[in-house]
Amino acid sequence: MRISIFRRERVLPCGVAIAGLAAAILAGPALRAESGQAPAPSKPAPAPRPKAPSPAPAAASLPSARSIIDRHIKALGGRAAILSHTSSHATGTMTVAGSGITGVLDIYSAKPDKSLLKINLGGIGEVREGFDGVHAWTLSPITGPALTQGKELEEKKFDADFYSDLHEEGRYASMKTVEKTTFDGRPCYKVSLIKKDGSEDFDFYDVETGLKAGAIGTRESQMGPMSVTQVHTDYQKFAGLLVPTTLKQTVMGMDQVLKLTTIEFDNVPPSTFDLPAQIKALIK
Amino acid sequence: MKRNGILVVGAVLLTVSVSPGAAQVPQATETFDAAWTIIRDTHFDKTMHGLDWDAVRAELKPRAASATSPAELRAVIRDMLGRLGLSHFALIPAGGETSTQGANGASADTSGDPGVEVRLLGRDLIVTHVDREAASLVRPGWRITQIGSKSVDDLLRALPEAGPDQGNRHQQVEAWRIAQTHLRGPSGSKVDVAFENGQGAIVRLSLPRHFEEGIPVTVGSLPTMYVRVEKDKKATPSGAVAGVIKFNVWMAAVDAKFQQAMDELRRADGLIIDLRGNPGGLAAMLMGISGHFIGERKSLGVMKTRESEFRFAANPRLVDASGQRVEVYGGPVAILIDSMSGSASECFTGGMQAIGRARVFGQTSMGQALPALFDRLPNGDVLIHAFGDFVTADGTRLEGRGVIPDETVPLTREDLLAGRDRTMEAALAWVDKTRPARNLQHP
Numbered sequence: 001m002r003i004s005i006f007r008r009e010r011v012l013p014c015g016v017a018i019a020g021l022a023a024a025i026l027a028g029p030a031l032r033a034e035s036g037q038a039p040a041p042s043k044p045a046p047a048p049r050p051k052a053p054s055p056a057p058a059a060a061s062l063p064s065a066r067s068i069i070d071r072h073i074k075a076l077g078g079r080a081a082i083l084s085h086t087s088s089h090a091t092g093t094m095t096v097a098g099s100g101i102t103g104v105l106d107i108y109s110a111k112p113d114k115s116l117l118k119i120n121l122g123g124i125g126e127v128r129e130g131f132d133g134v135h136a137w138t139l140s141p142i143t144g145p146a147l148t149q150g151k152e153l154e155e156k157k158f159d160a161d162f163y164s165d166l167h168e169e170g171r172y173a174s175m176k177t178v179e180k181t182t183f184d185g186r187p188c189y190k191v192s193l194i195k196k197d198g199s200e201d202f203d204f205y206d207v208e209t210g211l212k213a214g215a216i217g218t219r220e221s222q223m224g225p226m227s228v229t230q231v232h233t234d235y236q237k238f239a240g241l242l243v244p245t246t247l248k249q250t251v252m253g254m255d256q257v258l259k260l261t262t263i264e265f266d267n268v269p270p271s272t273f274d275l276p277a278q279i280k281a282l283i284k
Numbered sequence: 285m286k287r288n289g290i291l292v293v294g295a296v297l298l299t300v301s302v303s304p305g306a307a308q309v310p311q312a313t314e315t316f317d318a319a320w321t322i323i324r325d326t327h328f329d330k331t332m333h334g335l336d337w338d339a340v341r342a343e344l345k346p347r348a349a350s351a352t353s354p355a356e357l358r359a360v361i362r363d364m365l366g367r368l369g370l371s372h373f374a375l376i377p378a379g380g381e382t383s384t385q386g387a388n389g390a391s392a393d394t395s396g397d398p399g400v401e402v403r404l405l406g407r408d409l410i411v412t413h414v415d416r417e418a419a420s421l422v423r424p425g426w427r428i429t430q431i432g433s434k435s436v437d438d439l440l441r442a443l444p445e446a447g448p449d450q451g452n453r454h455q456q457v458e459a460w461r462i463a464q465t466h467l468r469g470p471s472g473s474k475v476d477v478a479f480e481n482g483q484g485a486i487v488r489l490s491l492p493r494h495f496e497e498g499i500p501v502t503v504g505s506l507p508t509m510y511v512r513v514e515k516d517k518k519a520t521p522s523g524a525v526a527g528v529i530k531f532n533v534w535m536a537a538v539d540a541k542f543q544q545a546m547d548e549l550r551r552a553d554g555l556i557i558d559l560r561g562n563p564g565g566l567a568a569m570l571m572g573i574s575g576h577f578i579g580e581r582k583s584l585g586v587m588k589t590r591e592s593e594f595r596f597a598a599n600p601r602l603v604d605a606s607g608q609r610v611e612v613y614g615g616p617v618a619i620l621i622d623s624m625s626g627s628a629s630e631c632f633t634g635g636m637q638a639i640g641r642a643r644v645f646g647q648t649s650m651g652q653a654l655p656a657l658f659d660r661l662p663n664g665d666v667l668i669h670a671f672g673d674f675v676t677a678d679g680t681r682l683e684g685r686g687v688i689p690d691e692t693v694p695l696t697r698e699d700l701l702a703g704r705d706r707t708m709e710a711a712l713a714w715v716d717k718t719r720p721a722r723n724l725q726h727p
Contacts (some may be wrong), residue, residue, distance in 0.1 A: 008304065085407045094528065095301070098658075098660050099504040099505060099658055099659060099660070100504035100505030100506075100658075100659065100660060100661035101503060101504035102504075118398075121534070122502065122503070122504070123501045123502045123503035123504065123506075124503060124534070124535050124566075127539070135341035140572070141536035141537070141539045141540065142536050142539065142566060142568045142569050142571075142572055142603050143568060143571045143575070143599045144539065144543075144575060144603075145570040145601075145603055146597055146599050149641065214394055221579075222571065222597060223568075223587075223594040223596065224592070224593065224594050224595050225592075226592070227591075227596075229594070235426045252589070252592075252594070252659065253326050253590075253657070253671055257347070276607075277607035278603045278607050278609075281602070281607055281608060281609045282602055282603060282609075
């Protein structure tokens with residue numbers, strides 16, 4: 001199982017695309033459910049399929065991408081507050097909508113670009129994915145240990161930037177406000193982010209609050225490129241910073257919901273990002 | 285014959301069964317609509333292979349709305365699923381394990397298993413494997429004539445006819461399901477079974493049912509499955525050693541045990557992976573398991589969804605269980621399959637066959653190889669729905685076709701009665717033939 005970190009966004013553990021989970025639950029056993037009559041408990045309806053951003057008439061003049069992002073940074077708590085932190089550890093839960101799959105997660109990040117994601121999923125076990133600044137890797141009971149290579153590795157490095165939320169000069173080849181649109185039912189500015197390799201991500205920023213409402217992008221995976229749509233909600237303040245504590249991602253037609261319950265800053269030991277023995281053995 | 289959309293059978297999932305009727309059908313319309321909509325939005329073929337999906341809804345929704353029992357509602361939804369004519373569209377009833385008596389006299393509590401595995405040969409249910417108490421009482425090759433109060437002839441009367449394109453594979457699966465439905469029951473109970481012992485004598489036994497052995501694994505809303513991984517060493521005709529690894533379902537719990545088995549069998553002259561009776565599981569696992577035999581990220585096949593294609597590439601397993609660097613297994617690999625090898629087993633086997641990394645022995649597999657997801661419906665039932673089509677690296681589509689062995693070895697009652705496993709024998713003989721050349725390449 002592959003876990004892709006998509007747009008880690010500084011200390012915020014947002015943008016975790018568990019692409020591989022989708023792969024993991026594909027092709028369940030051929031199965032047969034005996035016809036019959038069962039009590040019908042009231043259960044939640046299946047989660048709606050991903051909402052495509054609905055276009056709206058373009059405004060006569062749109063704010064610049066830089067100004068939109070700066071407004072977002074300010075809404076979060078400000079550039080100085082963001083830069084005051086050097087690491088973070090978030091804990092929470094993950095569910096795959098409608099499937100009954102749940103798990104607990106730990107997300108560690110540190111400057112400049114280290115990351116470790118642990119997800120323990122019921123019936124599957126612990127999946128780990130990390131980046132120590134050089135090597136990106138995955139340890140999964142589904143696919144075994146693997147080093148990330150090629151474009152996927154480059155994307156991991158890009159996404160692991162601890163301060164990526166600042167969208168610092170040079171991170172992108174270009175940034176441009178595309179339109180004012182509706183995303184997840186909210187009026188948002190859609191910002192195109194062209195990376196230096198020419199690939200493009202889109203961020204959506206809430207017109208009213210200035211906070212990031214979500215993103216759409218494509219990331220390489222062991223199974224090929226995967227499109228990921230993220231929705232960020234339930235911003236809460238931790239150590240002076242607003243953090244979206246609910247992140248819904250749509251990957252391979254599956255909705256994954258991550259809910260963060262705790263976030264701690266500046267207390268992550270550097271050894272957290274050390275490579276596991278199985279991964280070290282893969283490095284020649 | 286209409287496939288009814290639920291002909292795919294998961295051995296380990298059979299515990300989902302039936303329960304008594306309810307007086308009303310809460311959320312019938314919502315449940316029907318949810319199932320219809322999910323399939324509309326996720327089916328890998330937007331055209332539904334030409335099926336007018338709106339017309340299906342228009343026809344069936346009124347029936348769903350007027351259903352007077354959960355069973356009736358499920359019948360309507362299954363009718364809808366059946367119109368698709370594909371595997372991996374199924375419905376798992378909610379709360380199926382909580383009641384005591386199901387349809388057709390079968391128990392809804394199917395937690396107990398008497399340890400008798402069967403296959404359909406002709407129109408006969410023949411024992412192919414026994415374990416637990418049954419191992420000392422029953423022999424492979426015996427023909428089951430009666431389960432409980434029902435004769436096998438009666439039980440199998442409703443079997444679908446063999447299709448022109450798919451032979452009797454649907455019959456095989458359905459017969460297996462019928463047998464398991466009646467053999468299984470509450471753990472601790474007994475099931476009366478009559479056998480014809482191959483010599484014309486009828487043997488009547490009361491076999492105790494026990495909880496299924498293995499590591500219990502529950503993934504989301506799917507029923508609990510019990511993972512078993514067995515390893516063995518067998519001598520080839522010339523005295524070489526072949527390692528044998530058998531597992532019953534593709535669940536994550538398999539991986540560590542498979543790794544341990546590989547570490548033990550790494551020096552074997554050949555490897556035989558026995559997937560007979562393995563109905564599938566987590567498809568992504570085939571990337572990890574195949575990586576024990578493939579040293580590069582070679583694709584075994586592609587899953588085609590409505591919008592994208594995703595490759596199932598081997599993840600070379602270059603580390604052993606203790607974290608030491610190793611090479612992938614380079615010797616000959618044989619895979620054994622039969623009519624009850626399905627889904628992920630087929631994707632793996634077909635993929636390994638397509639890239640020439642394994643030789644396949646046995647009988648043609650289920651032909652039910654569509655990647656699927658599962659969603660809980662408003663009434664609590666779980667909808668299994670295919671959202672991808674799997675095509676092997678050489679372009680072979682497995683759905684409706686199955687994996688055709690390189691060496692087809694018919695399953696016969698005579699062999700079973702004689703205690704012979706000709707499929708295994710063929711694989712061992714092939715290891716002998718292949719070993720010298722392979723060993724030159726992979727000393």
